[in-house]
Amino acid sequence: MDAVNTTRTPAPRAMRAFAWSGTQKAVLLAVLAYSVYVIAQMDLSWARLSTGVHQGARFLGRMVPPDLSKMDVLWEGIRETLQIAVLATFAGVALSLPVGLLAARNMVPGYVRTAARGLIAVCRSLHPVITAILFVKAVGFGPLAGILALVVATVGFVGKLFADAIEEISPKQIEAVRATGASFANVVLFGVLPQVMGRFVGFATYQLDSNLRNSTMVGIVGAGGIGGALFSAFLRFEYSFVCTILATVIAIIVVGEIVVNATRKALHV
Amino acid sequence: MTPSLHAGSLHIQQLVKEYRPGVPVLKSIDLRIDGTGLTSIIGPSGTGKSTLIRCINRLVDPTAGQIWLDVAGERLDMAQLHGRALRRSRRHIGMVFQEYNLVERLTVMENLLTGRLGYLSAWKAWRRKFPAEDFERAYQLLDVIGLGSFAHQRADALSGGQRQRVGIARALMQQPAILLADEPTSSLDPKTSVEIIQLLREQGRERGIPVIVNIHDVELARRHSDRIVGMTGGHVVYDGPPAGLTDAHLQTIYGGQAWMQ
Numbered sequence: 078m079d080a081v082n083t084t085r086t087p088a089p090r091a092m093r094a095f096a097w098s099g100t101q102k103a104v105l106l107a108v109l110a111y112s113v114y115v116i117a118q119m120d121l122s123w124a125r126l127s128t129g130v131h132q133g134a135r136f137l138g139r140m141v142p143p144d145l146s147k148m149d150v151l152w153e154g155i156r157e158t159l160q161i162a163v164l165a166t167f168a169g170v171a172l173s174l175p176v177g178l179l180a181a182r183n184m185v186p187g188y189v190r191t192a193a194r195g196l197i198a199v200c201r202s203l204h205p206v207i208t209a210i211l212f213v214k215a216v217g218f219g220p221l222a223g224i225l226a227l228v229v230a231t232v233g234f235v236g237k238l239f240a241d242a243i244e245e246i247s248p249k250q251i252e253a254v255r256a257t258g259a260s261f262a263n264v265v266l267f268g269v270l271p272q273v274m275g276r277f278v279g280f281a282t283y284q285l286d287s288n289l290r291n292s293t294m295v296g297i298v299g300a301g302g303i304g305g306a307l308f309s310a311f312l313r314f315e316y317s318f319v320c321t322i323l324a325t326v327i328a329i330i331v332v333g334e335i336v337v338n339a340t341r342k343a344l345h346v
Numbered sequence: 347m348t349p350s351l352h353a354g355s356l357h358i359q360q361l362v363k364e365y366r367p368g369v370p371v372l373k374s375i376d377l378r379i380d381g382t383g384l385t386s387i388i389g390p391s392g393t394g395k396s397t398l399i400r401c402i403n404r405l406v407d408p409t410a411g412q413i414w415l416d417v418a419g420e421r422l423d424m425a426q427l428h429g430r431a432l433r434r435s436r437r438h439i440g441m442v443f444q445e446y447n448l449v450e451r452l453t454v455m456e457n458l459l460t461g462r463l464g465y466l467s468a469w470k471a472w473r474r475k476f477p478a479e480d481f482e483r484a485y486q487l488l489d490v491i492g493l494g495s496f497a498h499q500r501a502d503a504l505s506g507g508q509r510q511r512v513g514i515a516r517a518l519m520q521q522p523a524i525l526l527a528d529e530p531t532s533s534l535d536p537k538t539s540v541e542i543i544q545l546l547r548e549q550g551r552e553r554g555i556p557v558i559v560n561i562h563d564v565e566l567a568r569r570h571s572d573r574i575v576g577m578t579g580g581h582v583v584y585d586g587p588p589a590g591l592t593d594a595h596l597q598t599i600y601g602g603q604a605w606m607q
Binding site: 179247250253257258259267274275 | 437472534
């Protein structure tokens with residue numbers, strides 16, 4: 078020990094306090110090694126990247142000027158997209174309330190919670206576009222499939238967050254309401270909901286934002302909305318119309334976010 | 347103030363509570379509490395005072411024994427009730443908590459009306475459709491506790507003393523046959539503590555109902571109780587008037603004597 082101490086001075090205390098642990102170093106190394114392996118495997122090279130940049134520039138060049146001649150098609154798609162987003166959010170959030178309640182450990186017996194958590198996990202596991210494909214098969218082309226797909230996504234997201242929020246509430250407030258002889262439903266109404274309503278509204282507005290984005294996508298697989306028009310414009314090489322659609326979608330998302338934020342501020346959530 | 351519809355009485359027999367099998371917290375408690383008056387339960391921490399109070403309204407389930415509640419000509423064993431019958435009987439038992447346990451995001455008025463939830467369907471509760479006399483009583487009680495102008499404030503905007511007053515008013519909204527209070531003054535300053543304990547005693551007297559209070563502060567208990575129950579190690583070791591509580595009793599209850607100097 079003495080020999081070591083004389084040949085190597087230990088790192089100053091201040092440095093040692095934040096030193097990386099062996100596990101942390103190993104994890105970092107593993108991630109780096111995997112990345113290098115994948116890059117080699119997938120034949121990713123600078124050459125391909127640079128030709129891609131050139132092609133991308135040509136493609137962007139063909140997008141201007143935007144095509145403003147088909148505003149009726151655009152408007153039709155946008156209207157449907159907004160309808161899908163709003164309706165799916167409304168229905169999905171309404172469904173999330175009971176599902177979230179049934180998935181909270183402090184509200185229901187274990188087996189009910191497991192079943193509800195399972196339902197939420199299934200809803201969360203598939204991307205909305207994949208769910209939309211399933212619903213197109215089930216109910217046919219059109220906005221109904223899109224709405225159903227986004228309802229599923231909403232239940233998966235809002236239901237989970239709502240359940241987690243309920244599991245974190247203060248049991249003392251619940252206890253006091255129970256002590257008055259209130260029924261389970263009344264305990265929920267006066268003890269549980271007041272504690273989580275603010276956060277629930279927050280989740281719902283966030284999901285509206287997210288559904289606006291997703292509802293522009295489900296059209297690609299024929300589930301209604303602007304996505305359909307976008308996809309067919311791509312297939313027909315109408316890049317200037319693609320440009321119009323993309324610009325409109327971006328504008329809608331930005332405006333939607335502003336509206337959602339204003340709503341959250343107004344509701345103090 | 348109108349008296350409660352019914353005054354209740356309590357007869358606890360051989361009450362045992364084990365949180366872990368074989369380790370009883372309450373070791374066969376026998377206690378009869380009836381008539382008007384404030385009964386203080388004193389004793390060291392961890393001796394089962396809270397458990398005893400919570401067994402009465404079944405926020406805690408007892409392991410063995412009976413808790414007979416006589417109310418409105420009925421004799422119910424609180425230890426045996428389940429489901430709807432338990433909820434119906436809880437309506438007769440008001441409870442005040444150490445940390446007030448108000449629903450923070452509801453208004454003072456809503457917190458008071460919570461005391462009536464045992465009598466209201468969920469559909470009506472959702473729409474806040476309480477009977478007119480409930481609102482009437484709530485406003486009267488707010489005046490009694492001196493918070494008449496706070497009806498529409500949110501509970502989390504109140505001070506500790508104000509919250510505990512609202513907690514008491516919520517319990518009184520039930521028109522309880524007995525009133526329980528679990529360490530109601532432990533989170534409050536000395537002056538407010540006295541006000542709270544006096545409020546509990548007065549309200550019990552006016553309504554002709556028994557009030558049972560867990561309390562840490564021996565002097566506060568001595569000065570403001572009609573009866574003192576001393577507990578230690580899960581047993582009742584003193585039961586009598588405050589005047590009869592001697593230093594010897596206190597040594598039995600708390601052990602040692604250095605703290606009394």
